Amino acid sequence: MAKKSNRLSVWFLSRPKTTGFIFFWFLLSLISLIVSQRYQIFQENKEREISNILASVEGNIEQSLKNGYNIALTLALTLDNDGKPNNFEQVASQLIKSNPDLQAVQLVPDGIIKYIYPLKGNEPALNLNLYKSPPRTIYEAKKAIITKKMYYQGPVKLTQGGVGVIGRLPLFINNKFWGFSAIVVKLDTLLKQAGLDNNKYENYRFQLSKVNPITNKEEFFLPMKYDLKHQQSKAIVFPEGDWKIYVINIDPYGTLWQIISAILFGLSLTGLSSYLLTRLLRKQVQLQTVVHAQASQLIDTESKFKNIFDHAAIGIARVNSTTGEILEVNQYLCDFLGYKENELLSKKIKSLIYLDDLGEERISFKKLLKGELRQFNKESRYLGKDGTVIWGSVTITPLWDEGEVPTNHIVIIEDVTKRKLEEQILIDSQRRIESLINTIDGIVWEGNFSTHQCTFVSEKVKDILGYSVKQWMSSPNFWLDHLYPEDKEGMVSYLEMMLPNDSQHDAEYRMFAKDGSIVWIRDIVTVIREEGQSYKLRGIMIDITNKKEAEEALNKSFNLVTEQNKRLLNFSYIVSHNLRSHAGNIQGISTLIESAQTEDDRNEMIQLLKKVAGNLNETLFNLNNIVNIQTSIDIDIEPLYLSDYVQGTLAVQKTQILSKKATILNKVDGDIVVNYNRAYLESILLNLLSNALRYSHPDRKPVISIACFKEDGQDVLRVSDNGIGIDLEKYGDKLFGIYQTFNGNADARGFGLFISKNQVEAMGGKIEVESALNKGTTFKIYFK
DSSP: OHHHHHHHHHHHHTOHHHHHHHHHHHHHHHHHHHHTHHHHHHHHHHHHHHHHHHHHHHHHHHHHHHHHHHHHHHHHTTBOTTSOBSSHHHHHHHHHHHOTTOSEEEEEETTBOOEEESOTTOGGGTTOBGGGSOHHHHHHHHHHHHHTSOEEEEEEEOTTSSEEEEEEEEEEETTEEEEEEEEEEEHHHHHHHHTOOTTSOSSEEEEEEEEOTTTOOEEEOSOOOSOGGGSEEEEEEETTTTEEEEEEEOOOOOOHHHHHHHHHHHHHHHHHHHHHHHHHHHHHHHHHHHHHHHHHHHHHHSOHHHHHHHTOSSEEEEEETTTOBEEEEOHHHHHHHTOOHHHHHTSBGGGGBOHHHHHHHHHHHHHHHHTSOSOEEEEEEEEOTTSOEEEEEEEEEESSOTTSOOOEEEEEEEEOHHHHHHHHHHHHHHHHHHHHHHTSSSEEEEEETTTOOEEEEOTHHHHHHOOOHHHHHSSTTHHHHTBOHHHHHHHHHIIIIIGGGSSEEEEEEEEEOTTSOEEEEEEEEEEEOOTTSOOEEEEEEEEOHHHHHHHHHHHHHHHHHHHHHHHHHHHHHHIIIIIHHHHHHHHHHHHHHHHOOSHHHHHHHHHHHHHHHHHHHHHHHHHHHHHHHHHOOSOOOEEEEHHHHHHHHHHHTHHHHHHHTOEEEEOOOTTOEEEEOHHHHHHHHHHHHHHHHHTOOTTSOOEEEEEEEEETTEEEEEEEOOSSOOOHHHHGGGTTSTTOOOSOOTTOOSOHHHHHHHHHHHTTOEEEEEEETTTEEEEEEEOO
16 A cells, blocks of 8 residues: 555656646636635635534534443443343433433343333334344444444434434443443434424535445435535544535535636645545554554453443443442543542542532432432532542433432543633633623613613613612613603614614613603613524613703703793883882872962862872882782691692682572592692682683573592692673783773773783792683693
């Protein structure tokens, strides 16, 4: 073989033209590679994706194979030194319960299936002689014996029906072949465990193949309409079953030049790879020959348990269940803990366990001794010989039957220290990031645009809104459900119409906090666009309640100043107009008194002067009342039963009610309480009731209705009558002005409604009127 390789090398070296021609094509391939750079990048991405998929499948299958090996190994431990199985049914039952994907487990002494569990459904396989089976079965069974390793037959049609794989671990007792410890797995189950689902990826398909040892032809086990020769693919080989798993790219897209360059590259790479692979395989065969020779020597010199233990890829120990003394260990466990075999055999198992994990393991082991558990798995820390802490994934299985006195148990340990360290690094990194996020003075969040589902929210949500992170994440529509009703429709439209059109947004809205209060939020949102995925939103919600309250207070102050200015202007007009009128009258009458020629004329002027002075005094009194209302700061406010004050007003107006033969409909409930000034409430009720009586219609008896009800959560007093009404189109803007009269009533002063309006507004409320000529009038008082 080596000579042939040398001759080939000499052949190439002795033919420069041929070598130059080959190099030309190789160089042409490289040039094509450069020209098709974009295509290569695309192909490399596909290769990377295929490799990632293969890595995932490889990990799944290796885990399944390792698990199958552990099961077969555990089943083998039921054999005694004479090759008789002890407690096969119990151990097999426990294994099936722990591994429900198994169809059956078997013990096959001398190649005949004598023990099988569960028997139900697998009866045709019982007493099946492997050496009288089809040639392929005989070949693959012998291969397991020759390699002295677990080997998987199949996929093959099972005697008990269906298609599956059979893993057989050869067992040797006293250096003599005893038979097999075997497991049976349905093909569908194996494919599911490996993740070989052809519906999982849009552009990739899986294929499982194996070379038939009889015909030397590659057989494929998954249906697929694509030809491997014309598709981009990659494969991995599992020597445990001589399986070959392909991942195939079925993407039909690509330009003609990309396909041509890929073919050229593939041809050159195939030739080179084939040559290198041939050399590598030859070396591999040589190495395997050496390894097999050494393995045969080792197997011939080791006992049954040493064969099983020392070839295991995990640490195994047999322990006295009563004393805790270690009875047997394999080399892997010695390497794992850093001890020699004799050192471990002088120790008790509890001395190797990290102190903080010892208590939890004791609890589980006591349950095992009591029969409450038949097996338990956990991750524990162990102390190496040099004092280092090592993480191990531990499986403890008893070797006694249920109800028997505990004797020995098997401890299987897998080193997971590296994974634990990596997990801790990730946890520490995540904690640092979360700690940093939680120091930000705002709620940092992330969500899915299409579903409105929040995928992350910082702890600041508790400080600002009172909700825990768990409560916030408990519902897909939690944020939407807690929006202030008046802001909800606007925010939904904002999300659907505005957000996708830009990368960053700033919105202000209200939310209900956990305690029911309303919190103003400023939400600064960034839209994250990733190819092939729906939009993501990331943002920070800042509490701007204080700012909004300050703005509201400022607006109220501005409106108050504006209203006060209006009132001051109106008051100045009243003062300048009314007092000037009275002053002019007094001045004119004084002149007339001086020029009066008779005593009667003088007395008449003096009487007129008294009347004008009285009017001036009344004007000053009214102006003083207005000033008192508009400038009062400390107005006494107390809870008042509205019904009591309505009854009191009706009592005061009883004479007028009787004289007018009025009907009063008092609908005010006795339990309605308003926070108001006592004098203002009496004055307002008196003015409204007296006006309803004074301006009754001459052709019908007055009907006055008094009621109190809720409107948008606010108490409203309504006083309605069927009187002569008011033309609001003509007088609506003057209705509440001072000294404004509209119906020619001699008793009207035009002051009552003006005073009532000022009193209502001084209490923070408002007054509204609805009226129509000859139909009646309705006044509404809105209490704050």
